[in-house]
Amino acid sequence: MRDMGGDQVSEAVAGSAALLRTVTGRDWEGVNAGRLDWSCRRTAEHICLDLLMYAGRLAVRAPGYVPFEIVMTHGTDNAGVVDVIETTGALLTAAIRTAPREVRAFHPAPFRSANREGFAAMGVAEVLLHTHDIAEGLGIAYEPPAELCEGVLTRIFPHVRPGPDHWRTLLWATGRGELPGRAPVTEWTWSNNLVIAAERLTLQGVTPAAAADLRAGGTGGFEWIEGGPFEGTRDAAGMVMKAYEAGVHRPEWGLFVLVRTADGRAVGGMGFHGAPDEEGRAEIGYDLVEGARGQGYATEALRALAGWALARDDVKSLFATVDRANVPSQGVISRAGFTRVSGDLGQDGEQYAYELLS
Structure with a gap:
């Protein structure tokens, strides 16, 4: 069985950063990210927060929310935000690689905890989905590796019937696309193992x-x-x-x-x-x-x-x-x-x- 771990987080972050660096000169503040109400800039910053938050919870085996935010230094440009995505991705990768298999930390959906594999899958999902949102807002193409998408689906979307295209299935399952023969998704959550x-x-x-x-x-x-x-x-x-x-x-x-x-x-x-x-x-x-x-x-x-x-x-x-x-x-x-x-x-x-x- 191929693991879902630090290597996959690194792969997802590298793909996201490579794409986003091609458009750092564009206006990220004045454009919404896909179907979100957030700007592309806020969405990119949200990726950083998610990666850091997951790394922090897993590193300290947190039993509940860890109350912190991430703030960019005044004057940080879009290229700097991509640097932070790479940095926080490296922190999550390190936390996953050093966490014992049996360790669990807090996540609310739906059984109040996740192990290192769950945090890896959630981190990869956040990167893939929000990179998609930014790319859609800026009008550029983005499609991550199918194996990453399958790894996310088979770990934290166990309630979702698989489809022939893992990326399109993940987009549909998170309310970002359509699949033939399936009703649109308006509310969703992922599911770590009980x-x-x-x-x-x-x-x-x-x-x-x-x-x-x-x-x-x-x-x-x-x-x-x-x-x-x-x-x-x-x-x-x-x-x-x-x-x-x-x-x-x-x-x-x-x-x-x-x-x-x-x-x-x-x-x-x-x-x-x-x-x-x-x-x-x-x-x-x-x-x-x-x-x-x-x-x-x-x-x-x-x-x-x-x-x-x-x-x-x-x-x-x-x-x-x-x-x-x-x-x-x-x-x-x-x-x-x-x-x-x-x-x-x-x-x-x-x-x-x-x-x-x-």
């Missing part, structure tokens, strides 16, 4: 980028204990990709990888088969790498995930099936508070059904 804390684990939401890699036999970007990931996790990643490609994926109702807080190693997968149905019922499943079994990880994670789900207004019950022959899994789901319900489910009655009510 992380749910348990006692010894974190349940880390799997992005479409990670799911595609898991489905293809990779690690999904996680460091697994020996023998992982297990077959069920790869199957679940395939379900995530099927929903994503159909445009019906809701990231909080997908796959989570179970990561030990002690060493950052992944030990299994757990998640939902889809969003809750009309009756507020969601189906849940899980597996562990063989070397992690018998240590209470699955029970701990299931309690945490069930607690998160049942705290929501749109969930009334959780449902799971377990093979009759899988006695250890029956113990896991019972210890997590699920109750076996009457009636056999599954082919030839080979499974027990379990339910947990809100």
Whole structure:
């Protein structure tokens, strides 16, 4: 799996700076940036603020907003602003490269935090989209590399059905363009992955980028204990990709990888088969790498995930099936508070059904 990290931020910033330097002699103050109400100059300064803000949050592991602004020295010309874009881009690149994988810092949309990959994707998105806005305002052509656009879409736009043209899809998803067969976008936000804390684990939401890699036999970007990931996790990643490609994926109702807080190693997968149905019922499943079994990880994670789900207004019950022959899994789901319900489910009655009510 190709990482989304400092190299991608550097690539996006370099492309933006190269283009903007060709028009530094133009009037940036008197021209709006594309469809924005901001001038091209203000938009360029906003790129600087976003890059610096993301670098600051990630560097100090900020739990909330860091209250600062960025002000250009009096008399700074457009070329000077481009210098600041390059400088703040380098700061974000450095923060991403030095941040451990498990570190998260504040971002409001929508689950209140992001990891280094999320900040990289957001930084790249800010650069690509606002460079587009400036270019549109000044009447010049701009098209970033498709691979950068795909990296953004598959990390922070998991709810957006992919299209054949990654750049046009990103523009459409952010209200900047049209796509055949899709309604115009008037309100939008990106979505960093959800992380749910348990006692010894974190349940880390799997992005479409990670799911595609898991489905293809990779690690999904996680460091697994020996023998992982297990077959069920790869199957679940395939379900995530099927929903994503159909445009019906809701990231909080997908796959989570179970990561030990002690060493950052992944030990299994757990998640939902889809969003809750009309009756507020969601189906849940899980597996562990063989070397992690018998240590209470699955029970701990299931309690945490069930607690998160049942705290929501749109969930009334959780449902799971377990093979009759899988006695250890029956113990896991019972210890997590699920109750076996009457009636056999599954082919030839080979499974027990379990339910947990809100």
